[in-house]
Amino acid sequence: MAASESLTPALPDEELVTRSKAGDGDAFNELIRRHDRKILRLARHITGNEEDAEDVLQESFLNAFTHIDRFEGNSKFYTWLVRIAVNQALMKLRKRKSDRTVSLDEPVQGETEDLVREIAVWEETPESNYSQEEMRRILDDAIETLEPIYRTVFVLRDVEDLSTEETAAALDLSIPAVKSRLLRARLQLREKLTQFFRRKGDNVFAYL
Amino acid sequence: MLTCKDFLGWLNDYLDQTADAETRQQVQEHITNCPNCWVVYNTTKKTVEVYKGMEAQPVPETLRKKLTELIQARCGKKG
Numbered sequence: 001m002a003a004s005e006s007l008t009p010a011l012p013d014e015e016l017v018t019r020s021k022a023g024d025g026d027a028f029n030e031l032i033r034r035h036d037r038k039i040l041r042l043a044r045h046i047t048g049n050e051e052d053a054e055d056v057l058q059e060s061f062l063n064a065f066t067h068i069d070r071f072e073g074n075s076k077f078y079t080w081l082v083r084i085a086v087n088q089a090l091m092k093l094r095k096r097k098s099d100r101t102v103s104l105d106e107p108v109q110g111e112t113e114d115l116v117r118e119i120a121v122w123e124e125t126p127e128s129n130y131s132q133e134e135m136r137r138i139l140d141d142a143i144e145t146l147e148p149i150y151r152t153v154f155v156l157r158d159v160e161d162l163s164t165e166e167t168a169a170a171l172d173l174s175i176p177a178v179k180s181r182l183l184r185a186r187l188q189l190r191e192k193l194t195q196f197f198r199r200k201g202d203n204v205f206a207y208l
Numbered sequence: 209m210l211t212c213k214d215f216l217g218w219l220n221d222y223l224d225q226t227a228d229a230e231t232r233q234q235v236q237e238h239i240t241n242c243p244n245c246w247v248v249y250n251t252t253k254k255t256v257e258v259y260k261g262m263e264a265q266p267v268p269e270t271l272r273k274k275l276t277e278l279i280q281a282r283c284g285k286k287g
Contacts, residue, residue: 025283029276036272037264057267058275065279112216119244122251127258139259158259183220190248190255197254 013077020068028065035078036061038160039085045155046089048144049096056092060085075166082160083170086152093148104149104171108180115187118194126197142192146185153178154185210238215245223253 011027013034019027036057043056063084064071071080090104127135143151156167157178168178210218215238221227222235239246 023283025280028279032272032275032279036267036275040267040271041264054271057271058278061275062278062282065282113213116216116248119247120251121247122254126254127261135258136262136265139262154259158256159262161260179220183216186220186252186255187216187248189259190252193255193258194251197251 014073017068017071017073017077020065028061028068031077032061035081038078039081042082042085042155042160043089045140045143045159046086046148046152047092047096049092052089052092052096056085056088059088063088075169079162079166079170082156082162082166086156086170090148090152104152104173106149108149108184112180112183112187115184115191118191118198120194120198122194122197123199126193130196138193138196142189145192146188150181150185150188153181154189157182158186210234212238212242212245215239215242216248219249219252222249223256 011030013031016027016031020031039060040053040057043053043060044050047053047056060081064081071077123129130138143154146154152171153167153173156162156170157164162170164175164178164182167173168175171178173181215235218227218231218235222232227235235249239249
């Protein structure tokens, strides 16, 4: 493994994909090294379960390797991989919640403005009041509270930094559906995080 | 003039810089004059920023090793 690490890091993903198609496992292992952190994070966020997330990571890369011939290069390799991982993660989620169907395309309910309740200014740099570890826990826990339809869109758009179009393609949703879910996700998270990040000593009424 | 409801409808496009110039201008005017909507704008912006600022944690070495070996096995090579 040490030898392959020194051979491949400079190559772009596209070249590593070409080599993987020819059966080069070292090239594919370099793709794993580049993307596994983000795929594991995505799987953790969607499934909310460590064991499931690790399964999703493994199955996604094995699946991608097995079907690498189907990747035609119309998108980035990473986007294609995300699509596979999202599908695997949603399958896990559906299995865990067999009593409740997990559907991404059900219509959003209620008025958007009802999601805005807390009006409080935040600390200028909220992250400076917490350790990295505390911050991670606060942010992860907040995502956990969202319904799958919101958290999946939020994770792809704002955590993994996919475009609206890429997110829509990965989730088989329309662009307006991605947009409305993203707005709701952001507003719900804003609401949750306000409990932690509001400026100390502030009085809500000062801003009314 | 935008209402607070209109503002909310444009919030994401404004934050993601996908709103056209005229809309951007209207949103800007609205949040300058409406303190509540300014707070919503500012805290939503920070919400997105704190998430974007988080690095993904490394994959446990045992997990990565297992995966690498599975790939090697599929190639018919030794791991």
